[in-house]
Amino acid sequence: MMGGPFYNVPLGRRDGRSSNASAVEGTLPRPAMSISQLIEVFGSRGFSVQEMVALSGAHTIGFSHCSEFSSAIYNYSKSAQSDPNYNPRFASGLQQACADIKKNPTLSVFNDVMTPNKFDNVYFQNLPKGLGVLKSDHALFNDAKTRPLVELYANDQSRFFRDFAKAMEKLGVLGIQTGRSGEIRHRCDESNY
Numbered sequence: 001m002m003g004g005p006f007y008n009v010p011l012g013r014r015d016g017r018s019s020n021a022s023a024v025e026g027t028l029p030r031p032a033m034s035i036s037q038l039i040e041v042f043g044s045r046g047f048s049v050q051e052m053v054a055l056s057g058a059h060t061i062g063f064s065h066c067s068e069f070s071s072a073i074y075n076y077s078k079s080a081q082s083d084p085n086y087n088p089r090f091a092s093g094l095q096q097a098c099a100d101i102k103k104n105p106t107l108s109v110f111n112d113v114m115t116p117n118k119f120d121n122v123y124f125q126n127l128p129k130g131l132g133v134l135k136s137d138h139a140l141f142n143d144a145k146t147r148p149l150v151e152l153y154a155n156d157q158s159r160f161f162r163d164f165a166k167a168m169e170k171l172g173v174l175g176i177q178t179g180r181s182g183e184i185r186h187r188c189d190e191s192n193y
């Protein structure tokens, strides 16, 4: 629906029999993490730096809640209201969009401000312009280990699509259960009661 590459989704994935939000914390990457920490999180599950960057291109679609980036755009430091990595006009747009955050915690913004409803490589083109929404998006461009990959995908959409599709197929079997353990869920986010 959004464009983007096709990839295979094998059927019959066996998952664990429990599903608790509280068990997830500590295993997910977080926007405040440094590139080294993010590389560690992905690496500990067998994903390379390049696969991490390619997969991050998923931020070409969808939303982020204001709470995920508000510390970067309000009272950032003594001398600056927002993180200087953000384009100043973009930062003030985000401040306006999130102005009511205390009363309305559901407020959110597009992850890709330029082409929010299209799965393309514009997310990567946004990063050098300071148009990333999350601190971790900015970090991908600011770290020498990941910047060349951001540039690669910003310049070559078909390469991004190829690498993304391959990494998604790999992500699809992460943590899979085999044999008689686990179960094939009727819904991916809950166990079969």
Ligand code: HEM
Pocket: 029, 030, 031, 032, 038, 052, 055, 056, 058, 059, 061, 062, 063, 064, 065, 066, 068, 108, 111, 134, 136
């Ligand atoms: C590099 C580390 C990553 C970090 C720190 C990160 C962080 C986040 C955060 C904080 C949000 C906003 C969630 C919300 O406010 O509801 C988000 C949204 C999203 N992320 Fe990531 N993410 C990362 C990697 C990925 C990967 C690998 C994928 C998929 C392959 C992905 C796909 C998405 C999508 C599709 C959304 C939009 C969800 C929606 O619209 O409901 N992200 N991410």
